Amino acid sequence: MPWLEWLDRQEDVEAAGHLPYRILEPVPELDYGEPDSPNMLIQGDNLDAIKALMPYYGGQVKCVFIDPPYNTKSAFANYDDNLEHAKWLSMMYPRLELLKQLLAEDGSIWMTIDDNEAHYLKVIADEVFHRGCFIADVAWKRRDGAPNDRKIGSTYDHLLVYAKSKVGNAKKTVAEEKFNLMQRTEKADAQYQLYVEPFGFDERGPFRKVDSTGNAKGGRFVESLIYPVKNPFTGEEVYPRKGRCWVYKREVMEQMVADRRFFWGKDGNAGTPMRKLFKSEAKQGMTAPTIWDDVGLNQHAAREIELIFGEKAVFETPKPEGLMKRILEIATNPGDIVLDSFLGSGTTAAVAHKMKRQWIGIEMGEQAKEHCALRLRKVVDGEQGGVSKDVGWPETGVTVR
Ligand SMILES: C[S@@+](CC[C@H](N)C(=O)[O-])C[C@H]1O[C@@H](n2cnc3c(N)ncnc32)[C@H](O)[C@@H]1O
Structure with a gap:
């Protein structure tokens, strides 16, 4: 070396x-x-x-x-x-x-x-x-x-x-x-929103829209994952965009559609549905x-x-x-x-x-x-600057064993 x-x-x-x-x-x-x-x-x-x-x-x-x-x-x-x-x-x-x-x-x-x-x-x-x-x-x-x-x-x-x-x-x-994992930041949390759908808001709360298709570049292109999916609002059959495939098997996709886990746009007529990643189901932290x-x-x-x-x-x-x-x-x-x-x-x-x-x-x-020494004495006594409030450091202070 x-x-x-x-x-x-x-x-x-x-x-x-x-x-x-x-x-x-x-x-x-x-x-x-x-x-x-x-x-x-x-x-x-x-x-x-x-x-x-x-x-x-x-x-x-x-x-x-x-x-x-x-x-x-x-x-x-x-x-x-x-x-x-x-x-x-x-x-x-x-x-x-x-x-x-x-x-x-x-x-x-x-x-x-x-x-x-x-x-x-x-x-x-x-x-x-x-x-x-x-x-x-x-x-x-x-x-x-x-x-x-x-x-x-x-x-x-x-x-x-x-x-x-x-x-x-x-x-x-x-x-x-x-x-x-890193604590989620406000910026990351702001990606989760309540979106209007044809039936109103999803009662499961805010979600982030995630692509439901994969492409050949990421090595995720699989021929058998190209199949029609029925839009539950219009009844129309939609396919993944050219060069892409769905990321789920047909049975899983159908189950997720029935479970309203896809966002089809405000009026329900989107060409490609986006998967809903609910905040309540997302990882607690982030990379x-x-x-x-x-x-x-x-x-x-x-x-x-x-x-x-x-x-x-x-x-x-x-x-x-x-x-x-x-x-x-x-x-x-x-x-x-x-x-x-x-x-x-x-x-x-x-x-x-x-x-x-x-x-x-x-x-x-x-x-x-x-x-x-001076700073640490103040911390022991409950100093409230810096990250004290964020980490719940009490004003009375607590020493550590
Ligand atoms: C950049 S400052 C550190 C600042 C610190 N991270 C903070 O938040 O206050 C570098 C410190 O290293 C100390 N230092 C330098 N060489 C040292 C050594 N050989 N042994 C112990 N401390 C040393 C210096 O006295 C200086 O206080």
Whole structure:
């Protein structure tokens, strides 16, 4: 398999294996909430911290989310984002290796990144996690308009998703098999409507109109599925359009017509009936698309932070809570362990806590105390910003075991 070369590559590939184990030291005066809560906020370099966690959490973490420095060549208030390109790769490679070891067999890792390093990260992640374990590159829309100082400017970040493992030639990875469907969006729900039919409205409620025919392109063209169907309103016999066939066998189709499961138009004289997919019978969730433009922008995240900390732009690159909610909804269930080793202002831990997941957050900067600890204390006390209302986080707060 081809791989990426950079200065020190060999040392970096071996680095994770040579790293000595460090011990985590508790800081009791920073404890808050339920005394035996397994949730953990760690201040320190994540390479040492992940290694220290290995004996206890190796193979147990269901979801890793990381939002590493993007290497944008900026000096942010809370951290420097300015590594030489090869040094950035040297920083990432051993961390990815160790994060993989923390993941459960059905676990997944989600990584946000922008165009500065996205494609290099993809190549080293392909090497560490294997190409077969790549699940998706989600485009998260982070701003409404392109930056003014460019002629063409990016409005999205990449969210690379990998599974820990895949069995043989299975179509899906183990993680994806276990993923939850995404919560239905308002836009998706709006496709279900009440339509007038010759007899009025269908008492089964709103439905979406779905094609009742298939074509040769999708490999669904079957000669025996071309037969006449009687329109129950006009008595006329109709056939599928040229080059197409019905998608049901004759007996099934006739039964469905009798059961009024086809929409023949407002006046009942449509040439081809559409199948009614009732909202009440549709899947509870939906397949997540790879463009996410409905989970909040950077500016929303900045506002969430401002509401929590009361100062404008106190943390420059937070992620919106809605983005984390979407990820945790798909990749985890209550009680699962979630880990973020570039915790920043603490978004992942805050959302995981509100969604009753167990969490571990690692941050090396002073923001571990100044932002994360403070933010999580507010969450424990029932903070009502971000996704709190959506997930039913009570104003009285609840700690998680
Ligand atoms: C982009 S920010 C994360 C923002 C976060 N997702 C949020 O919503 O607030 C990256 C963070 O990673 C931290 N960081 C960078 N290198 C680190 C390392 N080696 N160990 C631990 N934290 C690190 C930085 O201090 C910074 O706070």
